[in-house]
């Protein structure tokens with residue numbers, strides 16, 4: 001079994017985001033980069049399959065040169081190797097253009113399963129897994145909170161707003177997972193050291209046969225036209241008390257009642 005885990009380098013979710021005012025894209029160098037949290041669940045699931053049934057697990061990352069730190073982080077969980085697609089022409093690509101590049105990279109590989117997070121914490125479009133499946137002509141089993149592999153097929157319980165669905169598809173397939181699927185492990189010291197030496201291959205658009213005119217900021221299907229900063233927070237109502245506790249308590253009760261909170 002060969003599993004490929006697409007991963008993304010994203011800005012630290014806790015950091016303030018900075019926008020490049022010329023391109024209206026995220027300034028990715030303005031905050032510390034991290035491995036997209038949802039990718040930790042797909043990596044954990046891939047590791048469990050590897051440990052249970054035996055599998056080769058490869059990381060795939062479309063990201064600039066400095067995304068290699070994120071790739072090594074992904075490898076530190078125990079994965080076997082990585083492929084990075086880096087090319088200046090990819091900068092500014094939207095979800096569809098990134099799916100196009102990921103699909104071209106996957107088309108060059110043998111795999112049974114593509115296991116990925118359902119969204120990235122910076123874009124949150126939740127579109128890439130389904131777009132990837134469409135480009136590759138493969139089944140998409142999305143929002144998986146449980147995955148079972150047997151007899152050349154994948155069965156997942158899909159999380160839906162009203163409960164869950166159980167769906168099965170033959171392999172190879174694209175499976176995207178949600179948080180409920182597992183509890184990711186921490187990388188061990190041995191894993192962190194081993195990650196430094198794991199093979200990492202790089203590709204550019206030419207190597208994948210993708211025309212630069214299909215990707216990048218100018219060639220994406222969606223364009224950000226305007227960004228308006230969130231208005232500053234206004235000061236809230238202040239409840240004063242005269243020291244007796246009674247005046248303040250009365251005012252507080254009246255305020256909560258007016259808000260229909262009590």
Ligand SMILES: Cc1cc2nc3c(=O)[nH]c(=O)nc-3n(C[C@H](O)[C@H](O)[C@H](O)COP(=O)(O)OP(=O)(O)OC[C@H]3O[C@@H](n4cnc5c(N)ncnc54)[C@H](O)[C@@H]3O)c2cc1C
Pocket residue numbers: 008009019024025026027028062063064065085086087088089090091092093094095098123125217220222223224227
């Ligand atoms: C404020 C804001 C609001 C948005 N709102 C929405 C929305 O509501 N809906 C929606 O669908 N989209 C939204 N987007 C996303 C947007 O449509 C596109 O995804 C955007 O134009 C790409 O911007 P980015 O900041 O992700 O670009 P980038 O930072 O360039 O990243 C795009 C991708 O390209 C990769 N990349 C960058 N450089 C390289 C390189 N040298 N080699 C390989 N890969 C590289 C990155 O890793 C990333 O995966 C929003 C974006 C912003 C900034």
